[in-house]
Amino acid sequence: MNHSEMQDHHSPASHDHHAMMIRDFRKRFYTVLALTPPILFLSPMILHWMHIPFTFPGSDYLLLLLSTFVFLYGGRPFLSGWWDEMKDRNPGMMTLIGFAITVAYVYSAATVAGLKGMDFFWELDTLILIMLLGHWIEMKSVAGASRELELLVRLMPSDAHFIQDNGQVKEVRASTLAAGDRILVKPGEKIAADGVIAEGESFLNESMLTGESRPVHKTKGDKVIAAAINGNGVLKVSVTHSPADSYLSRVVQLVKDAQKARSRTQLLADTAARWLTIIALLAGMVTFTWWFIDGKGLAFAIERMVTVIVICCPHALGLAVPLVVAKSTALSAQNGLLIRNRTAFENARRITTLVFDKTGTLTIGKFEVVRYQSTLAAFTPEDIMRLAAALEKGSEHPIATGILKKVKDLDIAPGNAADVQALSGEGITGVVDGKKVAVVSPQSVTGLSAGKDHLQKINAGETLVYVVVNDQVAGFIALADQVRPESRDAIRTLHQNQIKTTLLTGDNKVVAEGVAKDLGMDNFFAEVLPHQKLEKIKELQGQGEFVAMTGDGVNDAPALAQADVGIAVGSGSDIAAETAGIVLVNSNPKDIVSLILFGKATYRKMIQNLLWATGYNVIALPLAAGVLYKQGILLSPAAGAVLMSLSTIVVAINAGLLKVKK
Incomplete structure (x- = not known):
């Protein structure tokens, strides 16, 4: 599995493929597990440790036969992965595992053929067993990290009540709807397509689409979003977009694009993983050479080399950022925070000044x-x-x-x-x-x-x-225009996070000063025309501030593009704010605070995972190489596989704990 492309697993076909791979790893794991007891029972080293003098003619050949099956069947995903990485000239985790189990198998088979030394078939078996278990658990974690986006996809209703020209209602597939069609939405049903209410009124639950927890009252002329859940009213809706072009479909595509995007943190992790692969191979060779020259024998030197290579697999490092990306981007979409640019989202942690447009953001916008x-x-x-x-x-x-x-x-x-x-x-x-x-x-x-x-x-x-x-x-x-009740809390929370707030409005100075003073903002710019907003952003940046700008994504486009982080606010179903790195579905200023805090939390998770993935190797590599051998501390290849798999699971669990604070 290529972790750099982990985020592509969102289409139905890729989900089926991913599920099939999970089943395949599970099947291989249980098969190898069933063969592990006889392999252990036939291994001379295990029998020696247990003081059981058990042997029979041909036992070593039976052990070779069982181990060969484990190597070829259980080790196949790693061997084929190694081959793929070599073809792509991009050695990574599969190269290390494939190389390690091949060396272990070839050496052990050679001892059966007459080479002087002690085989470690049992270590080969347990190594493959643990690697299969680790990959099985990891792939389930990857599937879990992307489940939020899959839930978004499944929100879309499959059927609709189509109103014909004669007024009769006909059941049709939602995918066949087109702009201009009229549909009937009964109480408790999901709206099948974006549209405008032609008749009726009701309260709609849009929480899974916009993050708005309370039902929203909608009447004739109001826009509605596909997949929103209707309350008790009966609605007739005039379709404005086909389901393929609906708000939800565009959100899903937006999330996919953002998850595929490579941020600086991801590039850092990829670079570190490549270097760790090189370090693992070099460290393995140095370890082998050291112990072989030291006179510990070929078997001991190979065992140390295999342990070093396995324990240094950049598995956790390769997953550290993609798992957080998959989780954070899908969670954001569920809460009305749509990430167009991963770097802008991660840069939210660096914001020192947040510039607010007044109307519709800090105020209700209803004059x-x-x-x-x-x-x-x-x-x-x-x-x-x-x-x-x-x-x-x-x-x-x-x-x-x-x-x-x-x-x-x-x-x-x-x-x-x-x-x-x-x-x-x-x-x-x-x-x-x-x-x-x-x-x-x-x-x-x-x-x-x-x-x-x-x-x-x-x-x-x-x-x-x-x-x-x-x-x-x-x-x-x-x-x-009344100030939003949430605005004061939002400004207060931003100040608690050492972020200065500035009001930028085309309104007169008296109004701007009154709103800024009422909310406790640090500064305000009044009577600013749209083309002048860009200059105000530059002015703040010239003072050394890392500026985030909130605007409607249309009139504020130049300022949004100039800002270090552009946030298009209150775009509703229009998510085409090309100049903004982030789009907020609602105009609630608390969502802006949630975005910044979530950006910080996401970055923290990435750094925590990177520190764990690299720090674990700093400690584990010397132990695997045998620096404490004289103190009686020596890790087997199986123990190395356990530690490596454990580090991967820790990274996956840590990513899964990410939450949006509203």
Whole structure:
């Protein structure tokens, strides 16, 4: 098994292959185990130790026959692995094991043929037995480490209730659904495809997809994600993506890509494993030469060499990082933390400053109009709301949503707008009732009539937009956005981990200062346009900070790309934030904290595994070579195999203990 490709075991075919390999190792182990008692009973060394003078004509040939079967059948995975590594010119663990058991077998067979010396068939048998057991346990651990991703794949429902043009419902395979189809989702069922609710309302359980533990209330017009579990309501959903292009399918592919990615830590482990292979072969040869020259005999020298080579197998080292990668990436996806870039994820431990976008991350992102006023006699306050609503009708911006909601509550007809254009970072403009109208931010009106006066009258926590008619400020609308309850805890936890927090927003200084002070943040940048965010990130980096930037992945793309760690927040079902190394499904600031803490925990697991895998060899190699031989301490090849297998199991168990703290 090639551990560097361990992460590819996710498709149904590869899972079947992996399960077949586990069964194969189990079968070989039990077969060798059944032959072990007769091999031990026929071994002269064992009989000598037990003071049993048992022998019969041809016993040595029977011992050779049984041991040959064990070598060829039980040792076949290691011998074929050795051959594959030699063909690839990439010697590794299988090279060491294959070489060790071949030397042990050839020497022992030669003693039966007449070479003077004592065979160690029993050691060959126990060595192969323990190596088979170790690989069997290890492969089960590898399968367990990837099980979280397999569970994600299995979340997808296989059937759907397709609503035909005549209104009749037909049972179809979910895989046949296409964009534009309508499906019926009954209470307690899984949603078969991504879509938008056309009729009905319900609470959906999305915990396995987004990490959100509480059911989410969904009504007509809301987006739904395939595999989410419906509550008590009956829903009719208009499909927006086929199951193959669904959010869950893309998450699974994203996880696979991230697991295949080679981070610096993995490259370090691979390099260390290659060097350990070379060191093991050289150490084995030096050990053999030393003891043979020392006069301990050929059998003793070979036994020491075999023990050194076996005990130095870079098995645990080869698994140290891939097991943690498989576990961490799948666990992250289950908790709404989608890792696009492994290095960015591991670099989360180095973050010294975290830059937050305000709207929708630290705040709820749902603006409500708290006051509105006209500043020109020609317009009433209701006119100001009507003009603003006319421009904002097609926008999904939180401010637009707040204005449209207020207009609906006031029962004001918004009117129609023409030539509507978005002004990046400033607002929106168009033509309403033959007049040039704009809804813009405070910094856009400082040079216009009546703009500056109202700019000074913003209340803390408010966001102010101006309605400009024919280049004159006709009025203003003040909206308020509530701070998320989770934001304070998130900022507090970041400070406890020595991470400074900075607010970066296009909002005015009064609002930014109010939010930053309320949350206890270290710094804030206000009235920053999208293209200026990049410069602010550079400014912080120039001060020696290791900066993480949170943004929506679209307007903040340049800043996300510039940041040392880019985190796209609140992307929902849109996970195509190409510039971000990490995508968070929810906008909850606690998820950002979870990400950083989980990144640190993941890195700790990797380092713990690497230290164990290398430290074990530092201690075990001298013992295997026989440095304490005169003190009566000598490891047999079987004991070396036990220690090597134990180190692998420790690494696997340690990786399995990784958890996401929410």
